[in-house]
Amino acid sequence: MRRPFVAGNWKMNLTRDESTALASEIVSAVGSGGNCDVAVCPPNVYLHAVAEATKGSSVGVGAQNVYHEVSGAFTGETSTEMIKDVGATYVILGHSERRNILGESNEDVNKKLHAVLAAGLTPIVCVGELLEEREAGRTIDVIKEQFTGSFANISAEQLGKCVIAYEPVWAIGTGKVATPEQAEEVHANLRSIMTEAFDASTAESVRIQYGGSVKPDNAAELLGQPNIDGALVGGAALKADSFVAIIKAAG
C-alpha cells in the first residue's frame, strides 16, 4: 500500500515572511499528520527559515533543485550537504521548468539523482511531455526516454527510495488539468516501465505524484486513480486553504 504524498512546489514565489507564515499555517492545519505525507519546497534562500517553522511537525521541507558536485568552484550552485544542513529532506529534480527554461538534460538529472541518493535525501523526479509531443502521440515514448535517462545506473533499491512526479507540461500553470484518465494512463505506463527496467515489487512501491493545475476541486478525482499516489502542487500550494484542501482530498 503506497502512502499518499502531497508536496507544494512554491517555485520562485513569496517573501521570507510569507514563506514562514504559510509553512506555519500548513503545520497547524496538518497537525501531527494524517494518512498523507506532506512537504513544502520553498526557494533555497528560504529553506532554513521554513525548516525552522516546520520543525517537530510532520511537514517535510524540500529544495527545488541541487547541484551534483559535493563542493568547489561552482558559482551560484547549492550542494546536497548544504540542503541537508538547513533542514531539508527532499529535492525536486528535473522539473519541466528546469528542463525547458534552464536547459537541464536527462543526463544532468541523472547526475543530480545519484548525488541526492548518496546524500540520503529523497528525490522527487519529474517527467512530462510537451503539448506537441502529446499531440504527436509520443507521450509514452517521451516519458520512457526521460525515465530511462534520468534513472541510468540506479539500482532497484535506490529506485525504491525515489518519488516520481508526472507533470504534463501543457497542464502546468495553465488551468488545463489532465483528465483523471489521461493521468492514470501515464502513471500506469510508468509503473510498467519501472517493472520492465527493474522489478514488479519495486515498481509497485514507488509513489507517483501527478502535477499540473491540481486544485481542491479536481484533487479527489485525480488522487482516486489507482496509480496516482499524490500531487505535486504549484499555484494552489501558495495558499494554506487550497493546499490543505488538496492534502485532505489525498488522505
Ligand code: 13P
Ligand atoms: P501548477 O499546479 O501551478 O500547475 O504547477 C504544477 C507544478 O509545476 C508543480 O511542480
